[in-house]
Amino acid sequence: METTSTLKITKRDNSKIADVDFNNLAFGSVFTDHMFSVEYVNGQWQQPEIVPYGPISMDPSAKVFHYGQAVFEGMKAFKDDQGDIFLFRPEDNWERINTSSARLAMPELPKEVFMEGLMELLKLDEAWIKAGDGNSLYIRPFHIATQPGVSASPSDRYKFMIILAPAQSYYSGEVSVVFAEKYSRAASGGVGYAKAAGNYAAQFYPTNLAKEEGYQQVIWTDANTHEYLEEAGTMNVFFRVGDKLLTAPTNDTILNGITRKSIIQLAEAAGITVEVRPVAVKEIVEAAQAGELKEIFGVGTAAVVVPFKSFAYKGEDHKLNAPENSYGVQFKKDLNDIQYNRTEDKYGWRVAVK
Template identity: 65%
Template sequence: MVDIQKTSNSKIDKVNFDDLVFGQVFTDHMMECDYRDGKWQKPVIKPYGPLSLDPSAKVLHYGQAVFEGMKAYKDKDENIWLFRPDENFKRINRSSKRLAIPEFPEDYFFESLNALLKLDSEWIQKGFGNSLYIRPFVIATEKGVSASPAKEYKFMIICSPAQAYYSGEVRVKFSEDYSRAADGGVGFAKAAGNYGAQFFPTNIAKEEGFQQIVWTDANAHEFLEEAGTMNIFFRIGDKLVTAPISDRILDGVTRKSVLQLADEYNIETEVRRVTVKEIVEAAKKGELKEMFGSGTATVINPISGFGYKGEKYELPKLEDSYARFFKDKLMKIQYNEAEDKFGWRYKVK
């Protein structure tokens, strides 16, 4: 089903896998599939390279673009694994539907993904922490500037070798003025525009000494929702608390995995709306033990402190942190170093 056009000139020998900048180096091949005449055409795997787009392509004018983030891992026996790729597939189609983009066929997705990863398997380095970041995305390619959904699209998959996404301590600022999404909007979708709109307020937070911003609700900036591009968890005492998913909050694959692991290991959780006020008060009382973000690129990212209304709050450094516990459990499953009770691993064929 997949047409494969191999490159005659691999770039892999020019890559220093010990010194990678996230998302800057790409593998030899990419997958491309066009939608026209009312249907998806045959997927093609071809050498990685530039696209040719008409200046009036609708993605450039009306932002019809959605994407996903996944990772491939290689175990000690050279087997390649994905982590819950069915969730990413379902989510990119949910995102597409919200932006009036035709949904992509499941057999096309998995057959082309398997073929691409097998072809570029040497780019997946063994070793705990090494991975291949996978970026499926869809853009509207039809020519014309009429304000209407496009009739032509391009579904693509590109891959980038990766190490740790963040390094060092991360401090966040609770947003007082900006929100990531509003009720009835596209916050639950991985729409490209969601991320472009984050850059300006995040830059302001960085100027104030923070690495990320924690988004608050659009109505009153009273409730904490997401941390930058991650879902966020709070440990109050020994209870793990996180906001519920909604049409504003992304249904993160790592987030739902953390909640399932917590249930498996009898860690008490609450999925409910979390107020800025209660987290500030918990920090003042010493009851806020941890905060951490979860996401595909980061897995689990500990947060060492936060700022709000000019005040800064530091969190304790714990030997038995939940962040360390969940990251270890998740990564051992991802790298085929532990039993997968949940059926999360997917072996690339």
């Protein structure tokens, strides 16, 4: 056992890494040797710990099971050809999990606890991060309510954890999307802007219905009118009309995506006009009919950029033919170059793990 300032580290005796086939990783299904954990009790965060990855013991009445106080983040670590490890804008994830926590009446975590836990965990399990384009370590910080008791009120105990899953290049296949006409992801005045666990479960059933009709994803529209395009549930969405990029403003129903805001900055630096404003279903359908709609792509940490090959609305499919100078392809390359330390980082987004 080692102890750094306040962090207690208990190492696993033998790594299980030899059992892992790094060429056949289903996303988010294999976890590394260790995990980070810190409990909130009596109004205070307790001793943070890194321990061997393994099951946790929960009272069956723990509030996370009954009232859904649970928020999370998604991040990645990358290894360059020299074996150095980098994160991408990690403080933004720390800020956002606290924004999410506040909306769910959960305590915020101090930055130093988050960052130290993350850095030490990555150093300990650094062998699990493989170099090479597409390889990364997916990082899942999450925060759950652990107080036993079924009264419908905020928990007084919490557990914040970080777990790590090695990931390969995310190939989603050809993705056809459908614009939501009936079901909704988020209410205005609700928790759609938070990475709240319940936002995801709510999408599974309507997404299954879309899959039965041959679509891989739903692009959610506003719950009030279904006239404005919001996000894809696990990704923000960009629309390229002519040479302009359109994306919805973040508000209380749309996640403030880190990939989204990075791409807006990259696009503007490249001289591309970006309109951050409500995007009407009608204008996208009309642009498609006029041949002006060049690209729709989803953006997020897991996949970086996912180009959509078609969208459906009111039973009609609209095909998209990716142009030669695809913005989506370019942004993915630009971001990956920064993430893998292959290019200058003008924006200060890359953070070395050491």
